[in-house]
Amino acid sequence: MNIAVTGIGYVGLVAAACLSDGGHHVICVDKDRKKIDGLKKNIIPIYEPGLTELVQRNSKAQRLCFTTDLSYGVQNSDIIIVGVGTPSSPDGSADISAVLDVSRNIAQIIKKPKVIVTKSTVPVGTYKIITDLVSSITDVPFHYVSNPEFLKEGSAVEDFLKPDRVIIGTSSDYARQAMQQVYAPFMRKSNRIIFMEPASAEMSKYASNAMLATRISFMNELSALCDTFGANIEMVRKGIGSDSRIGNSFLFAGVGFGGSCFPKDVRALIHMGDKQNCPMSIAQSVLDANYKQHERFAGKILDFFKGKENKTTLAVWGLAFKAKTDDIRESPAIWCIEKFLDAGFKIKAYDPEAMPAAKEKFGSRIQLAEYDYDVLESADALVVFTDWQEFRGPDFETIKKTLSEPLIFDGRNLYEPEYLAKLGFKYFSIGRPQL
Numbered sequence: 001m002n003i004a005v006t007g008i009g010y011v012g013l014v015a016a017a018c019l020s021d022g023g024h025h026v027i028c029v030d031k032d033r034k035k036i037d038g039l040k041k042n043i044i045p046i047y048e049p050g051l052t053e054l055v056q057r058n059s060k061a062q063r064l065c066f067t068t069d070l071s072y073g074v075q076n077s078d079i080i081i082v083g084v085g086t087p088s089s090p091d092g093s094a095d096i097s098a099v100l101d102v103s104r105n106i107a108q109i110i111k112k113p114k115v116i117v118t119k120s121t122v123p124v125g126t127y128k129i130i131t132d133l134v135s136s137i138t139d140v141p142f143h144y145v146s147n148p149e150f151l152k153e154g155s156a157v158e159d160f161l162k163p164d165r166v167i168i169g170t171s172s173d174y175a176r177q178a179m180q181q182v183y184a185p186f187m188r189k190s191n192r193i194i195f196m197e198p199a200s201a202e203m204s205k206y207a208s209n210a211m212l213a214t215r216i217s218f219m220n221e222l223s224a225l226c227d228t229f230g231a232n233i234e235m236v237r238k239g240i241g242s243d244s245r246i247g248n249s250f251l252f253a254g255v256g257f258g259g260s261c262f263p264k265d266v267r268a269l270i271h272m273g274d275k276q277n278c279p280m281s282i283a284q285s286v287l288d289a290n291y292k293q294h295e296r297f298a299g300k301i302l303d304f305f306k307g308k309e310n311k312t313t314l315a316v317w318g319l320a321f322k323a324k325t326d327d328i329r330e331s332p333a334i335w336c337i338e339k340f341l342d343a344g345f346k347i348k349a350y351d352p353e354a355m356p357a358a359k360e361k362f363g364s365r366i367q368l369a370e371y372d373y374d375v376l377e378s379a380d381a382l383v384v385f386t387d388w389q390e391f392r393g394p395d396f397e398t399i400k401k402t403l404s405e406p407l408i409f410d411g412r413n414l415y416e417p418e419y420l421a422k423l424g425f426k427y428f429s430i431g432r433p434q435l
């Protein structure tokens with residue numbers, strides 16, 4: 001099929017590359033000229049495992065191309081997917097202005113019937129705003145689809161190629177069939193396309209993220225309670241995860257969730273509830289507990305060095321909000337580092353992929369090191385924020401020799417407390433007994 005994808009970010013680029021890998025012809029449209037010029041030269045603007053190869057292969061096969069010209073994309077496609085950003089507004093609502101801009105522009109361009117698909121995460125009811133908007137501009141018939149995306153950064157390609165399910169929210173039979181064809185190449189794992197009306201599709205996206213965030217906040221709050229009793233959250237996780245009704249995923253306590261989706265989407269859900277006079281009190285607690293978890297972790301470090309802040313250097317491993325991404329949006333590491341800088345600490349940091357984003361964010365306020373062990377030189381403690389695989393099995397002897405004292409604060413429970421105690425480390429982690 002001929003498909004245009006507008007908004008070539010983490011979602012749009014992955015979706016476009018995967019759709020083209022499934023045999024579709026895909027035109028990528030973004031307003032960011034620098035990004036599009038780069039992509040034309042095979043410069044991939046984000047780090048996402050497997051993406052570079054996919055973009056290169058499908059560009060070479062002429063199934064994937066890039067433009068800033070929306071009109072070209074729309075006129076040469078039957079299906080137009082909108083995947084632009086919907087960031088948080090100051091009041092917590094999702095800012096859908098970019099989605100509306102693109103929808104308005106599409107309406108001004110279409111000359112033949114098209115399927116218009118919203119993949120961006122948008123508040124429930126947005127389908128009505130968009131369909132009213134497009135109908136107010138053009139008489140050309142169109143078919144509307146809400147098709148929320150569920151990929152995770154770090155495994156986005158894999159998630160798109162083998163989705164657990166695809167949700168198609170539409171009231172058009174034509175669009176149902178068209179979307180079935182769009183996703184046919186990716187139905188090997190689950191063969192599950194779930195059709196529903198657009199409002200339920202929009203709600204399913206928020207419900208999914210809020211449910212997952214709830215599990216994490218619940219475990220994080222339990223980790224604090226474990227601390228008070230000397231219980232071990234890792235054992236509790238195994239204990240409850242083995243119940244098939246609960247399952248093992250998304251039960252890892254840590255420094256709190258971050259990223260461009262969970263905090264933003266939980267906030268938007270709370271805002272939707274307030275607007276409908278139907279308070280989302282669980283979602284509010286999930287968000288509150290998340291910030292408490294950031295504070296608890298940063299607080300341990302601030303308390304430890306109380307009175308010595310101006311003489312303390314922290315070595316930081318991990319800036320991205322999770323492993324296998326360069327994304328620092330709402331990363332707990334960034335939140336905590338701001339607190340440390342305010343208190344007067346010096347920060348030396350390393351991340352395998354997020355250094356360019358961190359440089360843009362902090363400038364010269366923190367020192368960025370080229371290699372992981374470089375940050376340890378003349379630092380007083382190692383602080384681990386991100387669960388990168390390469391941080392899991394470090395050379396503890398070198399860490400011990402290089403730091404001014406053997407001290408680790410671990411926001412991801414990557415190491416064994418007994419082993420570190422034996423090596424002579426003072427080791428603080430999340431919800432596990434202090435040895």
Ligand SMILES: NC(=O)c1ccc[n+]([C@@H]2O[C@H](COP(=O)([O-])OP(=O)(O)OC[C@H]3O[C@@H](n4cnc5c(N)ncnc54)[C@H](O)[C@@H]3O)[C@@H](O)[C@H]2O)c1
Nearest residue numbers: 007008009010011030031032083084085086098120121149
């Ligand atoms: N990042 C994720 O893992 C993820 C997963 C599922 C859903 N989502 C949702 O998908 C949407 C996009 O998220 P993202 O992380 O890919 O965003 P992003 O910020 O990485 O990318 C958005 C892109 O849209 C482009 N854009 C903005 N306005 C435009 C316009 N008027 N015309 C053309 N291009 C325009 C920007 O230049 C940018 O390249 C959001 O609604 C998000 O909530 C994100």
Ligand SMILES: O=c1ccn([C@@H]2O[C@H](COP(=O)(O)OP(=O)(O)O[C@H]3O[C@H](CO)[C@@H](O)[C@H](O)[C@H]3O)[C@@H](O)[C@H]2O)c(=O)[nH]1
Nearest residue numbers: 149150151152153216250251252254257258259261321322
């Ligand atoms: O047990 C866990 C699992 C995750 N996290 C944290 O939760 C955040 C989000 O992680 P993850 O969900 O893996 O990454 P995202 O790329 O943000 O993906 C979420 O947000 C996307 C955007 O909406 C959705 O498409 C995905 O389905 C949803 O998982 C990160 O800070 C993780 O470190 C934990 O603390 N403990």
